[in-house]
Amino acid sequence: MGAVVGTLTMQTKQRRPSRDKTDDELEMTMVCHRPEGLDQLEAQTNFSKQELQILYRGFKNECPSGVVNEETFKHIYAQFFPHGDASMYAHYLFNAFDTTNNGSIKFKDFVMGLSILLRGTLREKLEWTFHLYDINRDGYINREEMTEIVRAIYDMMGKYTYPALKGDVPQQHVDAFFQKMDKNKDGVVTLEEFVIACQEDETMMRSMQLFENVM
Numbered sequence: 001m002g003a004v005v006g007t008l009t010m011q012t013k014q015r016r017p018s019r020d021k022t023d024d025e026l027e028m029t030m031v032c033h034r035p036e037g038l039d040q041l042e043a044q045t046n047f048s049k050q051e052l053q054i055l056y057r058g059f060k061n062e063c064p065s066g067v068v069n070e071e072t073f074k075h076i077y078a079q080f081f082p083h084g085d086a087s088m089y090a091h092y093l094f095n096a097f098d099t100t101n102n103g104s105i106k107f108k109d110f111v112m113g114l115s116i117l118l119r120g121t122l123r124e125k126l127e128w129t130f131h132l133y134d135i136n137r138d139g140y141i142n143r144e145e146m147t148e149i150v151r152a153i154y155d156m157m158g159k160y161t162y163p164a165l166k167g168d169v170p171q172q173h174v175d176a177f178f179q180k181m182d183k184n185k186d187g188v189v190t191l192e193e194f195v196i197a198c199q200e201d202e203t204m205m206r207s208m209q210l211f212e213n214v215m
Helices: 002-015 021-030 038-044 049-062 070-078 087-097 107-119 122-133 143-160 169-181 191-200 202-208
Strands: 067-069 104-106
Touching: 038 049, 038 107, 049 107, 067 070, 070 087, 087 107, 087 122, 087 143, 104 107, 107 122, 122 143, 122 191, 143 169, 169 191
Parallel strands: none
Antiparallel strands: 067 104
16 A cells, blocks of 8 residues: 555645645535545544645545545556456455445545554554455454455465465465464464464564555
8 A cells, every 4th residue: 555655645746736734624625525624534543634635635636536436446556566466455455444334435444544554553453454354354264264365465466476376375375374373273263363373473474464565
């Protein structure tokens, strides 16, 4: 997401060199699906008003209606991974940002998630990662869910995947994770098991937070 945000910010600077707080707040009240006020978003996130204004300008440039549907999200995301297929990973990432499960991401959804990923506590980041892997949102991660996410990451990286992807690599990856995470061997990983395993193993922490580097 760093690449996406960087692009949105760059486009904002190129297209709208002179704006002030009044301009931003006026525009934010005119958008079809207007976000929360700046004061409220500042209180709910780890961003300053100025940072929120910059993020909003970029968001509005890409999504004039004020909301992003899944197809638009996939299109934007695919631009950053031209040598692979990012569609499935973008699908799972979209669902993680779409916390209300209504098929769209508003500016508030976007900045709330981004705030956690970029400036949240370790616990908050791990909880967000857990919910990304918990595809069916039942409070557990099973092998099938983790395999789907891992395979989606490999597909997205395409020819830049190292080592080169073989048919059983995603499953080997998942087996290694479950061996360390599934403490009671019941076939699923709970939030607490996930958090404890990541905190105890730096290598696992880096692997499970790979999505931060491809966002």
